[in-house]
Amino acid sequence: MIKKPEAIVFFDLDGTLFNNQLDILPSTYQAIEKLKQNNIMPIISTGRTPLEVIDLMEDTKIDSIIGMNGQVVIYKGEVIFTNNIDKNVITRLYEYSMNKNNIPLAFYNYKMMRVSENSESAQKFYNFLKQDVPPVDDEIYLKEPIQMLLLLCEEGETPYREHFPELTFIRNTPYCVDIFNHGGSKGRGINELLKTKGFDDVPTYAFGDGLNDFEMFLTVDHPIAMGNAVDALKEKAEYVTDTNNNDGIAKALKKFGLI
Structure with missing residues (x-):
């Protein structure tokens, strides 16, 4: 029996979890650690492949990923979904x-x-x-x-x-x-994860900044756009936080009471 998290937070990388120098801010590292302490699961949701973010996942101790815009889902090291192109x-x-x-x-x-x-x-x-x-x-x-x-x-x-x-x-x-x-997206990957692991009733949050985050925002309960996000994504957000260079992740997690 899988222990359910209190909530799940999905993080895009470029322009979101990463600042403009492709680094993670100290406030973001601290926020991720506090999420775990509160039994809230952080999951990467990115256009990048799992291979590209091995070091990042080890560094942050985040062990699950919606990769390649939802074309692969890996939960705690287990591949639970792939969407192969013919x-x-x-x-x-x-x-x-x-x-x-x-x-x-x-x-x-x-x-x-x-x-x-x-x-x-x-x-x-x-x-x-x-x-x-x-x-x-x-x-x-x-x-x-x-x-x-x-x-x-x-x-x-x-x-x-x-x-x-x-x-x-x-x-x-x-x-x-x-x-x-066609039909593949971060949103589909998230749905595959929630369905496979029985997390359909777990509150979900997502942070993003770009057009490939659109379906993810339509899927989760609480979509949060970065201050540097494209306008079309901000229009779909429940909340627009500060930028990826100015502690936007930590500020929004505090606002929603997750840390």
């Missing part, structure tokens, strides 16, 4: 991207990351994340399940939406567009 769809997308648009791709699952080429656009994106460019393997999708793709570009994604209605395209940074199965 290989035939990936083949069509890759051929279209190379032949029509010359936009390279990245291939992600919860265990690995690969790129179709080590291009200038790949270097720009991974430098933005303060990461090394992953290994090159443009046939990895034929050998491994893929849960998310990236278009590595600063513009040019609009035609893809018409050509691939079975997929969702969300610009998540200035240098890439996240791609996953």
Whole structure:
């Protein structure tokens, strides 16, 4: 029998749990520790893969994640949900991207990351994340399940939406567009977690700042937008806190009486 938490708080990373220097503020570290002391479960909910945030999860002692915009859910080390993209769809997308648009791709699952080429656009994106460019393997999708793709570009994604209605395209940074199965989202990942673990009656909170947090805000009981969030997300929030650079996480958790 799983002990139910008093509440669950889902945290986006970039622009939310991270400040603009991709660091976690001291006030946020303290807030996460207080949540745990109060039997309130912090869970990461991000466009990033679990592989990218191993060090962060060890550092914060957060052991559960809604990863790749909800395409994988890992609860206390157990993979409880994946949403794989059909290989035939990936083949069509890759051929279209190379032949029509010359936009390279990245291939992600919860265990690995690969790129179709080590291009200038790949270097720009991974430098933005303060990461090394992953290994090159443009046939990895034929050998491994893929849960998310990236278009590595600063513009040019609009035609893809018409050509691939079975997929969702969300610009998540200035240098890439996240791609996953239509209907997949952080919100779906959260619902899979709550249903699988019997947490449907546990109060839920979420912090976010970007368009990929939209479905998450529609799913949880208490959506909280960062002060630096896009306006469209702020409109869906129950509360708008301070920015990711100015203790926004800690201030909102105190306001809601969670710490």
